[in-house]
Amino acid sequence: KEAKVTIDRDFSIAETDPRLFGAFVEHLGRCVYGGLYEPGHPNADERGFRKDVLELVRELGPTIIRYPGGNFVSGYNWEDGVGPVENRPRRLDLAWMSTEPNTFGTNEFMDWCRAAGVEPMMAVNLGTRGPDDARRLLEYCNFPGGTELSDLRRAHGWEKPHNVKFWCLGNEMDGPWQMETKTAWEYGRIASEAAKLMKWIDPTIELAACGSSSRNMPTFGTWEDTVLDHSFDHVEYISLHTYLNNYADDTPAFLASPDLMDSFIEEVVAIADAVAARRRSAKRIMLSFDEWNVWYRTRRKNEGRVKLGWPVAPQILEEIYNMQDALAFGGACISLLNHADRVKSACLAQLVNAIAPIMTETGGPAWRQTIFYPFKDMSTLGRGTVLQTKVNSPTYETTYYDPRGTSDLRFPISEVPYLKLSVVYNHDENCITIFALNRSLDATLSMEALVRGFEGLAVKEAHQLRNDDLMAVNTKDSPDTVTPAPLEGVEIWGEQVRAKLAPASWNVIRLA
Numbered sequence: 001k002e003a004k005v006t007i008d009r010d011f012s013i014a015e016t017d018p019r020l021f022g023a024f025v026e027h028l029g030r031c032v033y034g035g036l037y038e039p040g041h042p043n044a045d046e047r048g049f050r051k052d053v054l055e056l057v058r059e060l061g062p063t064i065i066r067y068p069g070g071n072f073v074s075g076y077n078w079e080d081g082v083g084p085v086e087n088r089p090r091r092l093d094l095a096w097m098s099t100e101p102n103t104f105g106t107n108e109f110m111d112w113c114r115a116a117g118v119e120p121m122m123a124v125n126l127g128t129r130g131p132d133d134a135r136r137l138l139e140y141c142n143f144p145g146g147t148e149l150s151d152l153r154r155a156h157g158w159e160k161p162h163n164v165k166f167w168c169l170g171n172e173m174d175g176p177w178q179m180e181t182k183t184a185w186e187y188g189r190i191a192s193e194a195a196k197l198m199k200w201i202d203p204t205i206e207l208a209a210c211g212s213s214s215r216n217m218p219t220f221g222t223w224e225d226t227v228l229d230h231s232f233d234h235v236e237y238i239s240l241h242t243y244l245n246n247y248a249d250d251t252p253a254f255l256a257s258p259d260l261m262d263s264f265i266e267e268v269v270a271i272a273d274a275v276a277a278r279r280r281s282a283k284r285i286m287l288s289f290d291e292w293n294v295w296y297r298t299r300r301k302n303e304g305r306v307k308l309g310w311p312v313a314p315q316i317l318e319e320i321y322n323m324q325d326a327l328a329f330g331g332a333c334i335s336l337l338n339h340a341d342r343v344k345s346a347c348l349a350q351l352v353n354a355i356a357p358i359m360t361e362t363g364g365p366a367w368r369q370t371i372f373y374p375f376k377d378m379s380t381l382g383r384g385t386v387l388q389t390k391v392n393s394p395t396y397e398t399t400y401y402d403p404r405g406t407s408d409l410r411f412p413i414s415e416v417p418y419l420k421l422s423v424v425y426n427h428d429e430n431c432i433t434i435f436a437l438n439r440s441l442d443a444t445l446s447m448e449a450l451v452r453g454f455e456g457l458a459v460k461e462a463h464q465l466r467n468d469d470l471m472a473v474n475t476k477d478s479p480d481t482v483t484p485a486p487l488e489g490v491e492i493w494g495e496q497v498r499a500k501l502a503p504a505s506w507n508v509i510r511l512a
């Protein structure tokens with residue numbers, strides 16, 4: 001198969017926002033406890049932070065981390081997680097049917113973010129709580145001192161304010177699984193009142209309202225419209241969530257599914273801009289794709305999601321990612337990059353153990369899952385200006401199965417290009433990075449890219465992620481089964497770049 005690509009230095013989409021490369025830490029299973037925090041582990045520092053995990057996080061390169069949930073936040077009392085650890089209550093967490101020991105909370109998270117070199121993104125509880133609680137948490141976190149709550153933070157040992165800039169107004173409030181689900185009208189009202197109070201305390205913060213918890217929600221579209229009607233003047237972002245699946249065991253459809261993320265993004269942009277148009281407003285609501293990943297094996301049925309007996313940090317949502325998951329995941333990275341003009345923030349859900357690129361054994365080692373690699377490529381090499389690309393590739397037709405509750409929803413996807421691609425130009429390094437996914441399962445794709453406006457290009461580095469076995473996984477005992485290898489044979493002739501992309505492969509080519 002052959003594909004032709006045209007790229008021009010003068011035709012760009014947008015600069016990638018550093019927050020596009022975020023991730024997510026929820027009090028869920030072993031993400032926090034036994035994941036990034038494990039006092040007594042041989043690799044833990046004096047605060048209980050696992051240094052081996054921190055090292056992998058730094059290598060992965062997320063820029064901002066959303067916390068503390070997720071579904072968890074809709075029942076969370078933030079006060080439970082601050083102050084002397086011995087006084088903190090154990091509570092039932094109804095999101096994941098677990099016992100929350102509260103030995104890790106807001107201040108520990110801030111310290112962990114500093115250790116990892118990432119920005120914190122906080123979510124407030126708009127489920128069981130509301131605007132008043134949101135303003136209290138913000139005062140605790142961001143107000144310098146001289147009030148009850150800011151002085152409480154200081155008394156707890158954090159003299160300086162945490163200065164959290166990015167806040168999520170609740171989580172998935174459209175979902176019946178959420179504690180205190182709301183209608184769009186109810187949520188829109190509460191979100192805009194919370195936003196008002198929060199910005200009166202700290203006008204420098206940025207706020208994201210909850211969009212639909214997936215594109216296949218029955219209320220998708222009207223939800224965004226109503227929520228933004230209420231909150232348009234008070235928020236900067238609307239959120240999107242997507243978990244790609246291969247329930248149908250249909251690899252071509254699975255690999256095409258990131259194209260539905262493209263549609264989802266473009267649809268949310270259209271709705272947000274329609275709300276702006278009704279107001280004759282020049283303001284543009286940006287998108288925060290604050291949960292995205294592949295997730296299905298441990299998702300639909302309760303087995304694996306909930307362990308009986310209210311355990312602490314149960315092994316739930318421990319999805320083991322294989323080679324084909326990494327390909328679909330890479331496709332999602334390309335979808336995000338190619339919408340850098342409107343998607344200004346995004347969080348890989350999640351970071352450690354629970355649907356995560358990093359796995360640990362409690363008391364044991366930490367290792368990289370297959371999806372670690374495309375994310376690392378995107379976060380480390382995707383900084384700069386995303387260029388427009390004209391891709392001329394053979395295509396295929398498929399139907400993606402995306403169940404919702406008991407409904408079997410199917411989405412036809414037509415003219416899926418075998419080649420999915422994004423190109424980022426880094427001005428400072430004078431370097432172009434091509435991220436290319438070959439979705440053909442049996443054919444090598446000869447890619448010929450015309451790269452206009454750049455002189456004297458040479459291959460700086462090229463690598464590929466592939467494995468003959470699409471089911472191959474990395475485990476504690478064989479952590480390097482799926483790892484990137486050099487991509488040989490990239491040729492440059494003037495402005496032409498030629499490469500042969502192996503069947504079912506993720507490829508990264510850097511030219512300078």
Ligand code: AHR
Pocket residue numbers: 026069070071072171172213291349350
């Ligand atoms: O990331 C796992 C869960 O998925 C989150 O808690 C929730 O927001 C979503 O449904």
